[in-house]
Amino acid sequence: MGQGPILQAPETFFIAPLSRPAPGSVGKTGSWRTSKPVVYEDKCTGCMLCWLYCPENTILKTSNGKVAIDYDYCKGCGICAAVCPFKAIDMVSEV
Amino acid sequence: MPLMSLTGNYAVAHAVRLARVKVISAYPITPQTTIVEKLSAMVENGELDAKMVRVESEHSALATVFGAASAGARAFTATSSHGLLYMHEVVWWAAGSRIPLVMAVVTRAIGPPWNIHVDHQDIFDQRDTGWIIGIAQENQEVLDMTLQAFKLSEDPRVYLPVMVGLDGFILSHTRAPVDVPEQELVDEWLPPRRQPYVISPESNYVMGNIAPDEVHFLMRYSMHEAMEAAKTVIKEIDKEYGEVFGRSYGGLIECHNCDDADYIVVITGSWSGDAKVASDMLRENGYKVGVARIRYIRPWPKEELEELGSRAKGIIVFDRAISMGGYGPLYSDVAGTLYSNGGKTSLVGVIAGLAGVDVGAETFKETITSIIHKIEENGFFFEPRLWLLPKDYSSREKMLEVAKRWL
Amino acid sequence: MVINLRKLPDKKYIMPGNAACPGCPETMGLRYVKMALGDNVVLVIPAGCSSVIQGISPYSGINAPILNIVFAAAASAATGMKAAFETMGRDDVHVVVWAGDGGTGDIGFQALSGAAERDEDIIYICVDNEAYMNTGIQRSSLTPYGAWTTTTWKGKKEHKKNIPMILISHGVKYVATASVGYPTDFIEKLQRASKIKGFRYIHLLAPCPVGWRFDPALTAKVAQLAVETGLFPLYEYINGEFKLSPIAKRYKDPSKRRPIIEYLKLQGRYRHLLDKPEEIKKIEEYIENTWKLIETLEESFAPGKDRGKKIFDAL
Incomplete structure (x- = not known):
C-alpha cells in the first residue's frame, strides 16, 4: 500500500488546463431567458418536484418550505412549470 | 552492483x-x-x-x-x-x-x-x-x-x-x-x-x-x-x-571525438555506435570526424549544436526517418539551429536505414568520406536530402527493375 | 427504498451559469449522480456535450472533480484512476464515467468492453441522447429507427444498438437502465450500484430538446413517455438476477402502455414519419420485440431461480 504523491508547486512558468467548480462558468445565464418562471406561493405545497427536475440548480428552497427562483442564472427552460402538479409555477414572457 | x-x-x-x-x-x-x-x-x-x-x-x-x-x-x-x-x-x-x-x-x-x-x-x-x-x-x-x-x-x-x-x-x-x-x-x-x-x-x-x-x-x-x-x-x-x-552520458548530447573535429556526424539511436566506429576508422585515415549523438530530441540540444556548428567545417546528419516531401526530421532541426551562424557550415542530410535496412560502420565510413571529399573539393557543400538507398538497389535501373516485379 | 425528496442533499451539484442548453437532460442527470453518491466521486468525461457544459476554465459548471479525456478512452482512464486510488488505499472513491451514446456505443465501445471484461471497479453511466448532439445532431449507433438527424435526413434505417444487453453478456455484476424522467429510480439504482464491487453499468435515457426537436420544458415528460409507451423499459440486472423496475412493471401489459404516437408527435425528429403508418408499425414491432426479450430475461434470470446465473457461471 503506497501513499499519495507530494503536491509540489511548479518552479517554472506554469499554466495547466485546470478548473474548479464555480457558478457562472459562462456568465449570468439568466440573460438567455425569453420567459421566466413565476412561483405562486399560495399554490406551492413544497413538494420539491421542480427542485428535483431543475437542470440548472436554480430552484432555491426557501425557509418557509417553498421555492424561489435564482433569476441570475435560470435559463427559462420551463421544466419546473411543466412538472409542477399544482400549477404553482407559470412561465411569463420577458420579451 | x-x-x-x-x-x-x-x-x-x-x-x-x-x-x-x-x-x-x-x-x-x-x-x-x-x-x-x-x-x-x-x-x-x-x-x-x-x-x-x-x-x-x-x-x-x-x-x-x-x-x-x-x-x-x-x-x-x-x-x-x-x-x-x-x-x-x-x-x-x-x-x-x-x-x-x-x-x-x-x-x-x-x-x-x-x-x-x-x-x-x-x-x-x-x-x-x-x-x-x-x-x-x-x-x-x-x-x-x-x-x-x-x-x-x-x-x-x-x-x-x-x-x-x-x-x-x-x-x-x-x-x-x-x-x-x-x-x-x-x-x-x-x-x-x-x-x-x-x-x-x-x-x-x-x-x-x-x-x-x-x-x-x-x-x-x-x-x-x-x-x-x-x-x-x-x-x-x-x-x-x-x-x-558511476555513469554519466553528457546530458542532451554525447560527443565522441568532437573536440578537434572538422566534421561532425549528428545521429541518434543504436546505430550511433556504428557511426562512432566509423569515426575512429576515419581518424586513422586522417579525417577529423566526431559524432554528436543526440540523446534527447526534445528538448532539442540547440546550444550544444550551435557550439559544434560554429567550429566545424561540415555537419553530416543521419536520419532513420523521413518526412516525405520534406526532410529527415533530425536534419530539419539541425538546419534550423545552424542558421544562426549564417550558413557558413557545410550541411548534408542523409536518409538511411529506413525499414530496418542495416547500415554498418563501413557504410558510414564510405558515405562520410565521399561527403567530406565534396566539401573539400568545393570548400562548401549543401545537400539537405542525400538518399542512402539500400546497397544493390541504388541505381535507377535496379530500382525500376524492382518496381516492375512489385506491380 | 423510498426516497424523501426533502432529505436529498441540497448542494449545488450543478453550478448555475454553466454552458448547457435550456432543458438539458445531462445536467439533470449529473445532479442525481452526486445526490446519490455524495462527494467521494471523481468523474471521467470523454468528448461530448458534458465536456462543453462545464463552461470556460478556470471555472467548471459541474461540481465534481473531473478528468476530461479523449473520446475513445473514458473507460480506460477511469480504470487507471481507480487503480491509482487502490494503490493509495483509497478504495472508497467512486470513479464514475459519464459518457454519451457515441462515447459509449461507438468510439468508446472498445475501451468500455475491455473494462467490463476485466471487471474494473468503476461505475459507467451512458447518458444516452441518441445522437452526436454536441457536434450538431449526427446519427450514432444508438439513434433509434426513423429518427431524423443531420446525417440521416430521411430518418435512420437501423434500430438502436442495445448496449445494456451487450454489457449483460459481458458477465458484469450490475447493469441497469434509467431515465431522467424518473430521478428517484435513477438515484436508487446508483445507490445500489455503489455498494457492489466490480464493473457497474447504468444506461440513462436523456431526451435532448435541441436534437430531438421538442420544447425544452418537456425534457422530463418525454423521458417519462419513453418508459410509459414501453419503448424504453426500466430494469436492473444484479449479479445474475434480472428484474423490471417497479415503475416499468405495469408496461409489460401492452394495454397499459401509452400509444407510441404520443411520444413520436412531441418530437420534431419524427415529424416526417407521422403520416407513414408502416413506419410507425416498425417502431411498434420494435417495442414488442423488446418486451419479448425482457420476458425471456425475466424468466431466465428471475431472482432466486438462479437459472441465468448458472448459465453465466457455467460459461
Missing part, C-alpha cells in the same frame, strides 16, 4: 521495478512485448508491488496510465510503432495536462508493408507532442535513461511526460551486460512521486474543460518553458546519477 545479462526490454523492466512504479498498463506489440511480459511476471511473483492492467489496446494503455498518474500514482506504459501511432491523441492529451508519466518506445518501422524492424519514424512522429523524448544507444543507457526519466518527469521545473526510445531488436532483443543498481541506492536517489496537482475528491480539480484561446496559447508557451528548463534538469540528473551510480 550486480551485473546482469539483459536485453534492452528487460533493462526497461528492471528500471520500472527500481522506480517502484504503482500502475502499469500495456498492450502487446512486437518488439515491445517482452517489456510487459517481464513486468507482468515481476508483479505476479511479488518483485514489484504494482497494479498491472492488461488492456485491450494501446489507446487504452496510455489512457489507463494517464488516469492513474492524474490520480497520483507513478505509472508506466510501453509501446512501439503502430501502437504508438494508435495512442497518438492520448500522447498529446497526457502532455498537455502536465501530469508526470513515463513511457518506453521500442522504435520500429511503420507499415504498410508489415515490418517489425527498426527505424525512427514512429518516435519522431511524436516530436511535437510536448513529451520529453530521449533515445538510448545501448542497453545500459536504456536502464539508466528510464530510471532518470521518472526523476526528470516529476521535477517541479519540468512536469512533463518522458518517452524513452530504444531501437527495436538491436537493443530490445539483444542481450548485453547491464549494471543494475541496488534498490536501496535508487530509493535514496529517486524522491517520492511529486506532481503539480491530482484529480481527487479532495482537490475538486477539473482537468481539460474549454479554456479561452489566449490561455490555451499560454499553456503551449509554458510547456516550451518547461522544455527549456528540462535542458538544465537533464544535465543535473545526468551528473548526480554519475556521482551515485
